[in-house]
Amino acid sequence: MTEYLGLSMLLFTIGAAGVLVRRNAIVVFMCVELMLNAANLALVSFSRQHGELDGQLAAFFVMVVAAAEVVVGLAIIVSIYRTRRSTSVDDASLLKA
Amino acid sequence: MNEIPAPVLEWDLIAPLMVLGAVAVVGVLLEAFVPRGPRFVVQASVAVAGVLAALGTTVWTATRVDVLDGEVLARGQVAAEGALSVDGPALFTWGLLLVLALLSMLLFAERRLGGGLSAFTGRAADAPGSPGEAEATRHRLEHTEVFPLALFALLGMMLFAASTDLLMMFVALEVLSLPLYVLCGLARRRRLLSQEAALKYFLLGAFSSAFFLYGVALVYGYAGGFGLAEVADAVASRTQERPLLLAGVALLAVGLLFKVGAVPFHSWTPDVYQGAPTPVTAFMAAGTKAAAVVALARVLLVAFGGAEWDWQPAFWAVAALTMLVGAVGSIAQGDVKRMLAYSSIAHAGFILVGVVGAQGGDGVTSVSSALFYLTAYGVATIGAFAVVMLVRDASGESTDLETWTGLGRRAPWLAGAFALFMLSFAGIPLTAGFIGKWGVFSAAWAGGLWPLVVLGVLVSAVAAFFYVRVVLTMFFDEPRPDGPLLAVPGAMTTVVVTVAAVATVALGVMPGPVLDLAQQAGAFVR
Numbered sequence: 001m002t003e004y005l006g007l008s009m010l011l012f013t014i015g016a017a018g019v020l021v022r023r024n025a026i027v028v029f030m031c032v033e034l035m036l037n038a039a040n041l042a043l044v045s046f047s048r049q050h051g052e053l054d055g056q057l058a059a060f061f062v063m064v065v066a067a068a069e070v071v072v073g074l075a076i077i078v079s080i081y082r083t084r085r086s087t088s089v090d091d092a093s094l095l096k097a
Numbered sequence: 098m099n100e101i102p103a104p105v106l107e108w109d110l111i112a113p114l115m116v117l118g119a120v121a122v123v124g125v126l127l128e129a130f131v132p133r134g135p136r137f138v139v140q141a142s143v144a145v146a147g148v149l150a151a152l153g154t155t156v157w158t159a160t161r162v163d164v165l166d167g168e169v170l171a172r173g174q175v176a177a178e179g180a181l182s183v184d185g186p187a188l189f190t191w192g193l194l195l196v197l198a199l200l201s202m203l204l205f206a207e208r209r210l211g212g213g214l215s216a217f218t219g220r221a222a223d224a225p226g227s228p229g230e231a232e233a234t235r236h237r238l239e240h241t242e243v244f245p246l247a248l249f250a251l252l253g254m255m256l257f258a259a260s261t262d263l264l265m266m267f268v269a270l271e272v273l274s275l276p277l278y279v280l281c282g283l284a285r286r287r288r289l290l291s292q293e294a295a296l297k298y299f300l301l302g303a304f305s306s307a308f309f310l311y312g313v314a315l316v317y318g319y320a321g322g323f324g325l326a327e328v329a330d331a332v333a334s335r336t337q338e339r340p341l342l343l344a345g346v347a348l349l350a351v352g353l354l355f356k357v358g359a360v361p362f363h364s365w366t367p368d369v370y371q372g373a374p375t376p377v378t379a380f381m382a383a384g385t386k387a388a389a390v391v392a393l394a395r396v397l398l399v400a401f402g403g404a405e406w407d408w409q410p411a412f413w414a415v416a417a418l419t420m421l422v423g424a425v426g427s428i429a430q431g432d433v434k435r436m437l438a439y440s441s442i443a444h445a446g447f448i449l450v451g452v453v454g455a456q457g458g459d460g461v462t463s464v465s466s467a468l469f470y471l472t473a474y475g476v477a478t479i480g481a482f483a484v485v486m487l488v489r490d491a492s493g494e495s496t497d498l499e500t501w502t503g504l505g506r507r508a509p510w511l512a513g514a515f516a517l518f519m520l521s522f523a524g525i526p527l528t529a530g531f532i533g534k535w536g537v538f539s540a541a542w543a544g545g546l547w548p549l550v551v552l553g554v555l556v557s558a559v560a561a562f563f564y565v566r567v568v569l570t571m572f573f574d575e576p577r578p579d580g581p582l583l584a585v586p587g588a589m590t591t592v593v594v595t596v597a598a599v600a601t602v603a604l605g606v607m608p609g610p611v612l613d614l615a616q617q618a619g620a621f622v623r
Contacts, residue, residue, distance in 0.1 A: 005318075012311055019304050028300055035307035039314045046318035055317055058264050062310060065271045069303055072275045076282055076295045082224045083292060089300070094290055095368040 004045040011038035025077050025087040029070075036066045107176040109161055110183040113154040113191055117252050120147025124245030136241050137215065141206035144244040148202060148251070152195040159188045173622040175261060179324050182261035182395075185618030189468050190258040190391045194384055197475045198251045200593050201380035204483055205243055209587030216374045216486070217243050217283045218291075225288040240283055246276040247380060254388035261399065261623065263313045263323045263349075266392060270309065270352065273388065274302050277381050284374040286493030294372025301365045302355070309352025315345030316400075326623040328400040346401055346408050353396065356389035358445045360418040367430075370438035375494060378434065379482035382441050383475035390445075390471060394452045394464055399621045412453040417552055419446030424560040433485055433496045436567075437478070440522055443560055444474050447537055450553050454541025462543060465615040466536030472611060473521065473529035473604055480597025481518040483590050484511055488581050495581035498567070503576030508583045514598045516568040521601045523561035529604035532612070 011034055018031030040059040047055025081087050108115070124143055131139050162173045162183055173184025181187075208215050217240045219233030253273025260266035282295030317323055319341045320331035332342065355362040370378045401408060423443025430436040451466045488495050488504065488511075495501075505512035521530035534557060538550045586594070604611060 008314075015307070016304075019300075025296065025300065029303070032300070032303045032307050035304075036310060039307065039310040042311065042314035043317060046314065046321075049318070050321045052321070054323060055314075058313075058317070058323065061264060061268060065268060068271065068275055072278050073299055073303065076278060076292070076299050079221065079224075079282065080292050080296050083289065089296070094293055095297070095372050 001045060001049055005042060008038045008041040008045065011035075011041065023088050023090055025080070025089050028089060029073050029077065033066060033070070036062060104178050106178075107174070107183075110158060110174060110176040111181060112158055113151045113195075114181075114252060114255055116154050117147060117151040117248060117255065120144070120150065121245050121248035121252060123147075124248060128242055128245065133238075137206075137208070137239050140241040140244040141202070144202050144248055145199065145206070147248060148195055148199045152192065152199070155188060155191045155195060158183065159192075162188065172617070172619045175326075175622060179326075180262045180265040181256070181259045182325075182622050183259060184620075184622035186391055186395070186464050186468060186621055187259035189615060189618040190387055190471075191255050193387055193468070193472055193475065194251060194254050194258070197383045197387070197479060198247070198380065200476075200479045200483075200596060201376060201384070202244070202247065203589040203593050204376035204379055204479070204486065205247060207376070207486065207587050207589040210486060210489065210584045210590070211285060213237070214285065215239050215243075216285055216376055218285045218288060221283055225292075243280060243283065246280055247377075250274075250276040250280070250380075251384065254384050257388040258391040258395075260392065261325045261395065261621075263316060263325070263328070263396075263400075265323075266396070267306070267310055267313055269392075270306055270356070273385065274306065274356075277377070277385070278302065280377045280381075281369060281373040283377075284372070287372075290372040291374065292372075294369045297365055298369045298373075305352050305355035305362065308348045312345045312348030312350075312352065315341055315348060319345060325396065325400040329403060329623060332401060332403040342404065343407060346404070347411075349396060350393075350408070350411075353389060353393040354415065356385055357393060357449070358386065358389075358442055359415055359449060360422045360442065360446075361415075363419070363422065363442045363445075366442055367426075367435045367438040370441070371432060371434045371496070375434070375482050375486045379479045382437070382482070383478045386441065386445065386448075387471045387475055390448050390452065390467055394467060395621050397452070398464070399623050409453055412449065413546070413549055416446050416449035416453060417549060419443070419449060420553055420556040421446075424556045424563070427560065428563045431498050433498055433501065434482075436498065437481055437485075440560070440564075441474075441478065443556070444470075444522070446556075447534060447553060448474075450546070450549050451537030451540045454537070454544040454546045454549070463537075463540040464620065465612075465618055466533075466540040468615040468618060469536050469608070469612055470533035472615070473533035473601070476529065476597050476600045476604070477518040477521040480594055480601065481515060481522075483593040483597065484515045484518070486590060487511060487584050487586050487594075489584045490581045498570075500577065500579075500581050501567075502570050502574045503572075503580065505572035506576050507580070511583065511586075511594070512571045514594050516571060517598050517601055519564040519568050521605070523564040524557050525561070527602070527605045529601045529608070531605055532608045536612075 015031045015034035043055040043059050176183050219238035223229035256269035278299040282292045284291035320328040358366045427439035451463050521528035524530045524534040542550050
């Protein structure tokens, strides 16, 4: 039980660190997905611990939401890439005070 | 085989959501079947009619939610198998969101300013400056999907404010966010900025909702259920596994405070507000904040009310910092939309003072003061952005604050309306903002939070200095020769600016009716 939670927290941390450190918008986005999947793992583990199905059902909701998020996210990233020929988040810096 | 019991849905209570969802789906179908010529007008009419229908249904629902047993036992009920709580605060927020959305839809539908074309790009798939884009403009293409998208976002906001289940809240959060990410990137002018705003909003928004989701998972692990009532029972009865609960609360707060736009999760606000098409900025500045504040208050007061000593100090700090950063930040801005963004951060701080001000009890006064503040802020915000849409030069909206110098001499009515919204933001008496500030500060004072109230008043003074300076520049400086053109406002924008200005004065002079409604909204039902 604790092992699964430990793994989930490790994955979440890797994802969060990746979002902060990586420069490529696609990789940043993959790291966000990793965080969502870490949350799924935690939900399923807790579900097992409580001996009920709510947490496992929640994981399905999260998967659907993540899929919708991929659609919107990739659309935005692709439209930016067509304009700038780059997916680096550092290049997107026109908006400043 | 076991039978799966069918869920029991209280159709009369969730009717506003059903109406709005149905109209949004119809909008998607219209996109497929209505020919291009009349499509824009049809979509705009259907969207406005849908919001009006949902507003009517909300009023109808509001008359039926009381649990009666001779006298009123509770305002509101939990509906849809414990997923939604149709209570006073939820219904008030629904009404507010629908009114704000109605005004925003009129701004969405404004076509006179762009030479007969809406503020949204003709074909988002074309790169800015490409031959395809020129072709799309030549054929006068318009994205009419913006109307169903905005309706879905509105549906998400209404769900978000009424969710009393953490999983429902996560889904609502995404339903409200995903259409907004897309809408942010659809500006007709300055498309690079618009796309950049969409990218930033999307990446940071997805990041923060991942935090929210992990918080949901941890709280589920602690409480063994997703319902806020179950969580509240667990908080009240269990003393072990405290770290799990506290980590869960902290992560949930990250996601919610991001949507509220509170420091330290505010950095997206100025960029996104500046880059997004102005009608979208108006819609999300007013709507998202209202929905997120109510959701935040619901989570904190209903689920974690029993552990308030653990989270309140952190929220005091957040509220204080948010007020300070917002007020100081707005002074340094040279762009009207960025200035309004920082001002919205400061307002988030003032609202948080009211929300976290309540100690003990069920937080009735703090919720109703926040609801009134949201009304005052939302109306003035939409009005201010509508004025921004009208001050234009050859390249679109002229948002540089310097070009607004002397605007009052050239367009006294328009500048007068903007000055009114500024004064309301500053909290000058006889405007809605004053009553709003009075409400949140007195709620916090009653809760014994006087240091925060004193800080809030001082910050208001700093902010007021700035707002008044904008007003003075508009009215008492000579207009610049190269100043912006003032677009002849179409009927839509005129209506929006007028309604917002009248409402701002009316709520300031006789706040009674709306204040009563906010007070009757009462407490959250769990």
